[in-house]
Amino acid sequence: xxxxxxxxxxxxxxxxxxxxxxxxxxxxxxxxxxxxxxxxxxxxxxxxxxxxxxxxxxxxxxxxxxxxxxxxxxxxxxxxxxxxxxxxxxxxxxxxxxxxxxxxxxxxxxxxxxxxxxxxxxxxxxxxxxxxxxxxxxxxxxxxxxxxxxxxxxxxxxxxxxxxxxxxxxxxxxxxxxxxxxxxxxxxxxxxxxxxxxxxxxxxxxxxxxxxxxxxxxxxxxxxxxxxxxxxxxxxxxxxxxxxxxxxxxxxxxxxxxxxxxxxxxxxxxxxxxxxxxxxxxxxxxxxxxxxxxxxxxxxxxxxxxxxxxxxxxxxxxxxxxxxxxxxxxxxxxxxxxxxxxxxxxxxxxxxxxxxxxxxxxxxxxxxxxxxxxxxxxxxxxxxxxxxxxxxxxxxxxx
Numbered sequence: 001x002x003x004x005x006x007x008x009x010x011x012x013x014x015x016x017x018x019x020x021x022x023x024x025x026x027x028x029x030x031x032x033x034x035x036x037x038x039x040x041x042x043x044x045x046x047x048x049x050x051x052x053x054x055x056x057x058x059x060x061x062x063x064x065x066x067x068x069x070x071x072x073x074x075x076x077x078x079x080x081x082x083x084x085x086x087x088x089x090x091x092x093x094x095x096x097x098x099x100x101x102x103x104x105x106x107x108x109x110x111x112x113x114x115x116x117x118x119x120x121x122x123x124x125x126x127x128x129x130x131x132x133x134x135x136x137x138x139x140x141x142x143x144x145x146x147x148x149x150x151x152x153x154x155x156x157x158x159x160x161x162x163x164x165x166x167x168x169x170x171x172x173x174x175x176x177x178x179x180x181x182x183x184x185x186x187x188x189x190x191x192x193x194x195x196x197x198x199x200x201x202x203x204x205x206x207x208x209x210x211x212x213x214x215x216x217x218x219x220x221x222x223x224x225x226x227x228x229x230x231x232x233x234x235x236x237x238x239x240x241x242x243x244x245x246x247x248x249x250x251x252x253x254x255x256x257x258x259x260x261x262x263x264x265x266x267x268x269x270x271x272x273x274x275x276x277x278x279x280x281x282x283x284x285x286x287x288x289x290x291x292x293x294x295x296x297x298x299x300x301x302x303x304x305x306x307x308x309x310x311x312x313x314x315x316x317x318x319x320x321x322x323x324x325x326x327x328x329x330x331x332x333x334x335x336x337x338x339x340x341x342x343x344x345x346x347x348x349x350x351x352x353x354x355x356x357x358x359x360x361x362x363x364x365x366x367x368x369x370x371x372x373x374x375x376x377x378x379x380x381x382x383x384x385x386x387x388x389x390x391x392x393x394x395x396x397x398x399x
Contacts, residue, residue, distance in 0.1 A: 004032040008033055011041060036107070066079075116134060137167065190375055192302050199278070289316070290324065306318065307363055
């Protein structure tokens with residue numbers, strides 16, 4: 001029951017931000033379906049003192065006057081104007097009117113009739129069921145209520161609401177699966193995939209190393225990703241302090257204060273790098289790290305970077321998270337700073353080209369293509385059942 005020829009409207013993050021599962025899932029679906037991606041409703045009120053938030057609002061305003069941007073053959077991106085106040089009843093009422101009108105116009109322009117509504121954001125709960133969709137899908141990425149910058153209680157209520165409203169719920173970790181299933185029996189595990197071919201390029205001798213790592217002492221203990229509140233900076237500082245002859249490299253935009261790391265001359269904060277360049281950095285890493293703090297938020301995550309490191313053939317050392325335990329054959333797990341450092345030492349000591357190739361090969365069947373095909377099968381099964389029930393309801397004698 002392959003999912004092809006469907007029309008999908010999705011609420012998601014900003015398309016131009018670094019690729020996450022939002023991008024990978026919709027890109028993969030767009031190979032055989034039409035997708036309208038909406039840079040859409042946020043999860044918190046904007047901070048008018050934040051330059052980043054003000055720039056995002058300016059982009060949104062400009063985007064409103066720009067026709068949908070076709071970024072791939074069957075994928076369009078548009079920024080609707082909505083009031084960025086997800087907890088305001090007045091703003092939600094206005095946004096309902098705006099989104100109904102906007103989506104109707106866009107669908108007409110793009111030739112989309114019947115459509116599925118997908119959302120990666122729990123704050124879209126108020127818009128599910130009013131836009132004319134034939135099916136609603138909620139793709140749960142995180143325990144949203146645990147983020148420090150949102151109203152946790154209100155987000156939790158919204159998430160329960162959207163789980164109940166959706167026809168299908170996908171949860172990216174078993175922790176989230178257990179937490180969301182009570183609200184919807186059609187809740188299914190949807191672990192992240194990986195762009196295996198892209199990251200396996202790190203094993204290719206023709207892949208050039210990045211120039212900004214050329215003069216650094218080896219070994220390089222590396223991290224890739226947004227440097228946020230859930231990254232254990234104290235742990236990375238501990239590694240840098242205990243092994244001053246190593247290089248500790250973090251590739252990603254800092255979203256928190258990283259001054260404690262700047263004190264160490266062997267820590268190198270490279271900032272944002274393009275997704276296309278990441279395999280080149282993996283090529284030079286001796287170890288790829290997942291240094292997450294331990295809390296309710298991280299117990300629910302399923303880090304994409306884990307599979308990216310492994311696809312690149314990297315030895316991986318991670319703090320303890322339920323989603324990482326499934327990869328213990330290829331990933332060392334540590335629960336203390338001392339154990340984390342020891343695991344890095346062991347990974348470096350036992351690393352071989354053969355092990356790297358075997359590690360990458362183990363990720364070959366973890367691609368986004370495979371994962372999204374499974375999602376599509378589930379969606380089409382639920383859709384067929386929903387249509388069948390609707391037909392039965394129209395039979396004589398049914399009320």
